[in-house]
Amino acid sequence: MKAGYVRNKQRYVCKSCNYFFTLADPGDVTKKPKSRRHQTTIIDIAKFTGVSNSTVSRALHGHSDISPDTRRAVLEAAAQMDYQPNQLAHNLVTSKTNTIGMIVPEFHNPFFPNVIIGAHEVLTEAGYNLTIMQSNESYSVEVSNTKTMLANRVDGLLISLTQETNNFDHLNVFVKRGIPLILFNRVCEHVDASKVVVNDFEASFSAVEHLILSGYDRIAHLGGPLNLSVSRERLRGYKSAMAKYGKRIEENMVIQGMLTQQKARIYGKYLLELDSRPDAIFAVNDSSAIEIMLMAMEKGIKIPEELGVVGFSDNPESAYIGPGLTTVRQPTLKMGKITAAGILQLIDGEEDFRLPNETMLKTELVIRGSSCRNGR
Numbered sequence: 001m002k003a004g005y006v007r008n009k010q011r012y013v014c015k016s017c018n019y020f021f022t023l024a025d026p027g028d029v030t031k032k033p034k035s036r037r038h039q040t041t042i043i044d045i046a047k048f049t050g051v052s053n054s055t056v057s058r059a060l061h062g063h064s065d066i067s068p069d070t071r072r073a074v075l076e077a078a079a080q081m082d083y084q085p086n087q088l089a090h091n092l093v094t095s096k097t098n099t100i101g102m103i104v105p106e107f108h109n110p111f112f113p114n115v116i117i118g119a120h121e122v123l124t125e126a127g128y129n130l131t132i133m134q135s136n137e138s139y140s141v142e143v144s145n146t147k148t149m150l151a152n153r154v155d156g157l158l159i160s161l162t163q164e165t166n167n168f169d170h171l172n173v174f175v176k177r178g179i180p181l182i183l184f185n186r187v188c189e190h191v192d193a194s195k196v197v198v199n200d201f202e203a204s205f206s207a208v209e210h211l212i213l214s215g216y217d218r219i220a221h222l223g224g225p226l227n228l229s230v231s232r233e234r235l236r237g238y239k240s241a242m243a244k245y246g247k248r249i250e251e252n253m254v255i256q257g258m259l260t261q262q263k264a265r266i267y268g269k270y271l272l273e274l275d276s277r278p279d280a281i282f283a284v285n286d287s288s289a290i291e292i293m294l295m296a297m298e299k300g301i302k303i304p305e306e307l308g309v310v311g312f313s314d315n316p317e318s319a320y321i322g323p324g325l326t327t328v329r330q331p332t333l334k335m336g337k338i339t340a341a342g343i344l345q346l347i348d349g350e351e352d353f354r355l356p357n358e359t360m361l362k363t364e365l366v367i368r369g370s371s372c373r374n375g376r
Contacts, residue, residue, distance in 0.1 A: 040081040048077050099129045100343055101149035103159040105137050105186065109287065110315050111332055112160065115184065118336020119158060126344055128155070139164035146170045156180035156343040161188060163225050163258055180346035184339045186228050194346070195358045196339045200230050203328045203363040204237025207310045208282050210326070210365060212245045215373045216280035216308045220253035220271050222264070222292070224284045231256060234284055234312065253278050264288035268295045272307075280308035280371070286315040286327055293321060293370065309370040323369030331361050 042060070046053045051070060059066045059074035066074075077083075100123055104112040116132060123130050131154065135142035142162050149157055150173065157174055161183070171191045174181040181193040211219050221238045224231035235256070242249050252274070255267045264283075268291055271278060283289035289311030293303055301307050303323060311318060314329035338359055 040078075040083045044081060045074060045077050045083060048081065049073050097129075097153050097155055098127060099131055099152065099154050100340070101152070101154035101157045102130055102132045103135055103142060103145045103149070103157070104132070105135050105160055105162050107134055109285070109313070111185070111313055111330065114332035115160075115336040115339070118333035119340035120336075122337050122340035122344070128344070135162050137162045137164065139167070143170045146173070150174075150177075150179075154179070155347055156182075158182050158184060158339050158343060160184050161186040161228070163228060166227050180343050182339055182342050182346070184335060186230055188229065192356050194342055194356050196335055196342065196361070197229070197358065198330050198335070198361045198363050200233035201237040201240070203312070203330075203365070204234040204282070205241045206237075206365050207312070207326075207328055208238050208241035209245070210367065211280045211282065211308050211310060211371055212241065212247060214304075214308060214371055216371075217247065218250070218253070218276070218278045219247065219280045219282060219308075220250075220278035221255070222267055222271070222281055222283045222288055223254070223256045224259045226256050231284060238282055259285055259288065261287060261291060264291040265295065268292040272296060272299060272301065279306065280310075282310045284312055286311035286313045286318045286325060289325055289327070289370075290317065290321055293325065303370055304373045308373060314366055318366075319368070326368045326371035327366050329364040329366050331363070335361060 042053050042056045046056045049056070049070075051059075051074070055066065055070065056074050059071045060078065062071075100119075102116065102119060104116065107113060116130075120130050131149070131152065133145040133148065135145055139162055142159075142165060146157070146159075147170070156179060159171070159181070165188070168188055168190045171181065171183075171193070175192050181191070182196060183191065183193055184196040185198075187195040187197055208219060208221075219238075219242065221235065223235050223238075226232055226235070235254070238254075239249060241247075253271065255271070257263050257267060264287065268281075268288070271281060272292070272295055281289070281292055283292060289309050293309050296303055296307050296309075303309060309325065311325050311327040312330075314327045318325040318327050338361070342359070
């Protein structure tokens with residue numbers, strides 16, 4: 001006998017027992033209940049071993065008030081049940097994630113992967129995880145990356161700025177919140193944080209001085225964007241060496257621009273097609289220097305007899321392109337290790353890194369065939 005609807009289902013009543021019931025939808029019969037993933041918890045282990053939740057927790061954390069037998073039983077149960085600690089909950093309690101964030105402009109240049117390797121070695125040995133993000137030379141992506149790092153509650157941040165970065169509010173957030181912050185390689189003066197860099201001025205001075213002593217006279221400089229301190233320091237080193245040896249700096253031979261392969265070809269083409277072209281070029285990085293060498297070879301310009309070229313970074317390919325690119329070798333692994341050690345000191349509150357400071361690393365001029373005119 002029908003007795004109305006309940007939740008859109010026909011309800012029936014049994015005349016003999018006055019029992020109300022509904023019939024299952026035939027379409028639901030074949031449907032299996034959805035299984036939910038269940039991650040083993042302390043409660044599960046407590047039920048399995050027959051001890052309290054707090055006893056399980058203390059046993060897992062090695063408290064001395066737990067007997068060896070109980071601890072062994074809890075650990076064996078945890079292994080058997082594939083127990084994984086809830087790291088997020090632990091982080092909320094301790095206000096520490098044991099994670100360091102690192103933001104780099106790009107991965108194509110071997111410079112940054114090598115710095116990452118150095119930092120990773122130090123941090124993993126200290127029991128920290130390293131979360132790496134790439135800004136892809138975009139200011140907006142860099143800002144987004146820092147927000148992600150904040151949301152993930154990193155214990156500290158290591159960052160090298162993009163070519164576009166001119167506003168630093170997103171970094172000052174870390175300073176205001178007291179989150180340890182270190183800038184490396186590409187740094188700025190507008191953030192009250194420690195910095196790890198190479199001596200770009202000294203390195204550039206040595207590179208240009210080498211070209212002058214090798215017999216080159218009209219030396220051009222292909223530099224990076226002037227909002228980057230590395231570009232300004234390398235330009236300053238170039239100008240200082242030229243001034244020391246009484247070499248005239250021609251304005252049309254000093255170019256500052258974005259550090260991309262496409263731009264390097266545009267700038268290189270301009271320099272090589274000048275009516276009175278330079279007899280040497282000091283480039284801000286190896287990729288730009290190599291582009292210039294390839295273009296010069298295409299135009300039949302002999303290297304190093306008619307054009308000397310010096311780069312900066314000592315990328316692996318620099319040793320293999322004929323006749324070998326003279327370049328400045330940077331201590332990338334050391335930079336990564338020092339940067340990581342610095343952030344750990346900041347986290348531990350050690351005095352040496354509590355106040356912002358600048359660590360400046362030395363470089364090495366690697367002389368190869370691209371700058372040795374007349375065998376010098």
